[in-house]
Structure formats: C-alpha cells, structure tokens
Amino acid sequence: MGYQSDPEKSGLILPFSSAVKFHGHICPGLAIGYYASHIGMRWLHSHIGDDSEVMVMVENAGCAVDAVQVITGRTIGNGNLIVYDYGKQVYTFMIKGTGKGLRISLRPEYTLERIDPEIAALWEKTSAGEAKAGETVDLPRRVERICRAILETSGDVVFDIREVAIDFPGREPGAGNVICARCGEPVSSDKARKTIDGYYCQPCSQRN
Known part of the structure; x- marks a missing residue:
C-alpha cells in the first residue's frame, strides 16, 4: 500500500x-x-x-x-x-x-x-x-x-x-481513593505508594 x-x-x-x-x-x-x-x-x-x-x-x-x-x-x-x-x-x-x-x-x-x-x-x-x-x-x-x-x-x-x-492493554477499572498521609488530599489508590505509615501520593512520597 x-x-x-x-x-x-x-x-x-x-x-x-x-x-x-x-x-x-x-x-x-x-x-x-x-x-x-x-x-x-x-x-x-x-x-x-x-x-x-x-x-x-x-x-x-x-x-x-x-x-x-x-x-x-x-x-x-x-x-x-x-x-x-x-x-x-x-x-x-x-x-x-x-x-x-x-x-x-x-x-x-x-x-x-x-x-x-x-x-x-x-x-x-x-x-x-x-x-x-x-x-x-x-x-x-x-x-x-x-x-x-x-x-x-x-x-x-x-x-x-x-x-x-499487537494486543493493546485493556483499560484498567477505576480505582478507589485513599487519603495521602502527608498532604491530606485524595489520591487514586492505584497511584499511591503504600507504606507502614499509610498511603502517600507520588509528589509527597518523593519529598524528604
């Protein structure tokens, strides 16, 4: 073609x-x-x-x-x-x-x-x-x-x-929200980092 x-x-x-x-x-x-x-x-x-x-x-x-x-x-x-x-x-x-x-x-x-x-x-x-x-x-x-x-x-x-x-990945089902232990803002659970202290959003997890 x-x-x-x-x-x-x-x-x-x-x-x-x-x-x-x-x-x-x-x-x-x-x-x-x-x-x-x-x-x-x-x-x-x-x-x-x-x-x-x-x-x-x-x-x-x-x-x-x-x-x-x-x-x-x-x-x-x-x-x-x-x-x-x-x-x-x-x-x-x-x-x-x-x-x-x-x-x-x-x-x-x-x-x-x-x-x-x-x-x-x-x-x-x-x-x-x-x-x-x-x-x-x-x-x-x-x-x-x-x-x-x-x-x-x-x-x-x-x-x-x-x-x-090729097989494209299917769309992931919607995830629930958790509350970031540092900033207190809601964050999708599949994007949050889980620690022994709770969940952290990605910006907070990268802070010292």
Whole structure:
C-alpha cells in the first residue's frame, strides 16, 4: 500500500489547520503527529467501516499528541489513546480484538536536526530571549518550511510503515481513593505508594 503526500487532499481527515488551531501554533512535532494520523486512519478505513473499535498508541508526550487527538478522535480520557513518554516519534494504530496494527515510525533523515541543522540552536536562543531581531523573524519561516518538507513528502519516505501483530492493554477499572498521609488530599489508590505509615501520593512520597 502506498502512502501519498499531501494528506489534506485525501478527504478522510481534517486539514492540518485544524490541528494547528487546537494546539495553538504550528510546529514540526504537530506536523509529524498529523501526518502519522492521516496514514493510520487511511489504513484503518481500508480495514473497517466503523472506527469505534480503534485504539492508538503514541510513544511521546509532545506536540504530536494534540494532532493525534484532533485527527483520530481518540483521547486519553476515553482510554482509546495510550501515551508512553519514550521520546520517540512512533505511532501504532490497532483494531481492537484483531491483533492487527499499523506501526508508523519517523525515519532518521526526517528528524528536526537533519532537515534544518541550525534550527535547534536558534530555537534555544529565541526561548532564552537572546535572538536578534532578524533571527526572531526567521524562526517561524523556518518552522513552516520544515512542516512543509514533512507534509509534502510521500508518507513512506518520511516514515517506516509496517503492519504488526499487537494486543493493546485493556483499560484498567477505576480505582478507589485513599487519603495521602502527608498532604491530606485524595489520591487514586492505584497511584499511591503504600507504606507502614499509610498511603502517600507520588509528589509527597518523593519529598524528604
């Protein structure tokens, strides 16, 4: 199966501008998540007519997650979007109960550092308030060029795309609350640390 460029012309998903509006600004991470979602949804539509049994797993907790939520309709709260903060541009789409999935991972040549080796330093200078006027103006232009380079290139060039056998974990049943022995605030029992002195929420358990 080929993966065309220009995902906005597929007619299957919302335009990139919808993801930008939701996220608040344009950035390469958002473009990557958007394009991966486009490819994943195309694959899913070719296998099923109803996407109610779809789950998505993302291996980073960055800007891309916003694009995935907007384009796929999967959310963390509903339990059909699973986010692992591994710092990897990897996206897996699965049809529940089939063991079938599509794994989409960014190729090394399409990392930010490869497309524009100087932008990371410019971003850092801008964030620190050290960029010159010309550099501040140039940054959004370079960001847009990077996004275009990603979105206007064939998907199988930007990503390694392959079908995989995978079983997503089921959503854990809701846990009851316990009271943190230090701060006195309620905390889900499955997230609390149990000690001989009682339960502690994670922030309190990390304090001396």
